[in-house]
Amino acid sequence: MFHKIMVPVDLAHLEVIEPSLQAVADLARHYDAEVCYVGVTSNAPSSVARTPQEYAQKLDAFAQERSKVHGQPVSTKTINSPDVIADLDDLLIKAIDDVGADLVVMPTHPPKHVDVIMPSHGGKVASHTKASVFLVRPSANKSS
Amino acid sequence: MANDPQDENPKEPTTGSEGIPAPQGAANLIDTDYVIGQDNITASPLGIDVDLHGKVFIFSSIVILLFVILTLALQDQMEPIFNSMFSFLTTNLGWFFLLGANVFVILALVLIFTPMGKVRIGGADATPDFGYLGWFSMLFAAGMGIGLMFYGVSEPLGHYGTAMGGITMGEDGLRTDWAPLGAAAGDQAGAIDLSMAATIFHWGFHPWGAYAIVGLSLAIFAFNKGLPLTMRSIFYPILGERIWGWPGHVIDILAVFATLFGLTTSLGIGATQAAGGLEYLFGIPASDTTLVFLILGITLVALGSIMLGVDKGVQRLSQINMVLAALLLLFVILVGPTLMIATGVVDNLVGYVTHLPALSMPFGREDANFSQGWTAFYWAWWIAWSPFVGMFIARVSRGRTVREFLISVLLVPTLASVVWMTAFGTTAIDQVVNNGITEVQDAALELQLFTMLEYLPLSAITSFVGITLVIVFFITSSDSGSLVIDSITAGGKVDAPKPQRIFWALIEGALAIALLLGGGLAALQTAALTTGLPFTLVLLVGCYAIVKGLMSEPKAK
Secondary structure, eight states, rough: OOEEEEEOGGGGGGHHHHHHHHHHHHHHHHHHOOOEEEHHHHHHHHSSSHHHHHHHHHHHHHHHHHHHHSSSEEEEEEEEOOHHHHHHHHHHHHHHHHHTTTTEEEEEEOOGGGGGOOOOOHHHHHHHHOSSSEEOOOOHHHHH | OOHHHEEEEEETBBBBBGGGGGGSSSSOOOOOOOTTTTTTEEEEEGGGEEEHHHHHHHHHHHHHHHHHHHHTTTTTHHHHHHHHHHHHHHHHHHHHHHHHHHHHHHHHHHHHHHGGGGTTTTTTTOOSSSSSHHHHHHHHHTTTTHHHHHHHHHHHHHHHHHHHHHOOBBBTTOOOOOSTTTTTTTHHHHHHHHHHHHHHHHHHHHHHHHHHHHHHHHHHHIIOOOSSSSGGGGHHHHGGGGGHHHHHHHHHHHHHHHHHHHHHHHHHHHHHHHHHHHHHHOOOOOOHHHHHHHHHHHHHHHHHHHHHHHIIIHHHHHHHHHHHHHHHHHHHHHHHOOOHHHHHHHHHHHHHHHHHHHTOOOOOOOHIIIEEEEEEEEEEEEHHHHHHHHHHHHHTTTTTTTHHHIIIIIIIIHHHHHHHHHHHHHHHHHHHHHHHOHHHHHOOOHHHHHHHHSSSSHHHHHHHHHHHHHHHHHHHHHHHHHHHHHHHTTTTTTTTTTHHHHHHHHHHHHHHHHHHHHSHHHHHHHHHHOOOOOOOHHHHHHHHHHHHHTTSOOOOO
């Protein structure tokens, strides 16, 4: 049903995406799909990497690591932006088409009041793409 | 973009320190164990994420609060203290500002012609993040847009008046006039020449030289050397790893102080001036209510702009302003004394270059009122603003070569200032000299632009465009300033959570309103100006850092 799963990854906050990674592994195996890990990084040095190239390298290493867990083929895509915080949603939405993904799996926080001013990334992505989007709440991990 | 750096640049030496791949193409990363954000505090109070440099954020907040409370509570005591501090600086250390500014300009000009000009910001193969128009609009809007609106008419007129008045001596044998250099008593052509040269001098190479030094040193040390995008990074060649400790904290706290108070006070004072314009044009009373609504409006739009980010927010607003400013300029050139302006551009450029050595001479000046009261004041002002403008310029300049950067940050804006000042200054002087209209000269400083426009056709439309420009320039200062303060207080992170930049924009607006209603705007602005002194030193270090940093960089092909 799904051929390519796109997984947005924040290397600075891996603990946040932890719950969704298990879901990704299960889905990838079930549908025999390729997993594409996508990272968006600032052009300026960040806490994860001092250059965008270092970020790409780390993302690649991360993908290879995940491949050992689920055994499905992996790929990565690093996107640079001068203002990650503001451009994130648009860059991810564009990346879905660029990598040709038919399913996006990403973690999201439970709805909160601040969402009115600053919508969640997952919600924004889901409402702007034709691909299927699977948003994983933090609590999903606790019960599993 | 490809995911494997090895595929991208197969022949480049792609590793920097400790196996970290270099930025795009060859570059020379600094070998440090410091991880950006390692001193940061991360938390989620009330479900809002924050990620801040503990010491810089806390101490700059304390210093800011302290200054605001002191100024509000002890207005009558604080204002004279700040004023005498600042006048001490310009009177006794005016030469230092003038000398420093000359160093910045000379270094920036020289670098254009050296092989170091070929180094590319972000690595030899980096590509620019922004197109020319967007990039240049942002440089200009952050750098001086607002000032050109206010001083384009008033400064040439002011200097013209004092130059015509000639030299007057006090009883103590010191000059009491404010004319530049040796004045031009009764010599109309000479006075026009001198006043335009003096105005362009204050808006030309020197301010942009200061911005260029901060911008270039930060850009090189962030994008090529891999250090965080914050003021302390340019001290690396001198202080080494010590920049991560208190010396670095102090530099950053000072930068936050200068930027926040510079922005807040100009927001407050600017709102007063914009309200003055609204009252003059539309009869809207410039009451406290109008002022508060103006600041609220500016803050709200600035908030929207920073939520949209640099690309879709700041860049777009800057472009809109650039187009509006160009239209207004074109209009003034066409309906004003076109021929006089056209020949004036060439004459003023020649006059500027001719008078430049005498005007920028730090020692042995006879025109102390002018060189200290005008020039040193301006230099302190530009230098105090340079951390803000320079950091913002650095952030948007990745992918440009050093030569391209300096031409665009130094030469092009200077040329733009020449054209702008000539168009507005010449038109105003022409009204006074050739048409005997004295209203412009007599009007309050902030109204001189509108008074001048009134004597040109379609003044209702052009004045409205003028007010809009003033307000939008404030918005672009406010949003780019919030981004800069956020990045400094987050330890150089440009990807800190969004609520933080919102917080700073709100603080700017709130402080501006508090100071406006409680008094003390001018006092705090003076306090911000005194940071011009330490930052002159910081910029001199920046000069050293640029040369040192560029020497170790591979040149772009």
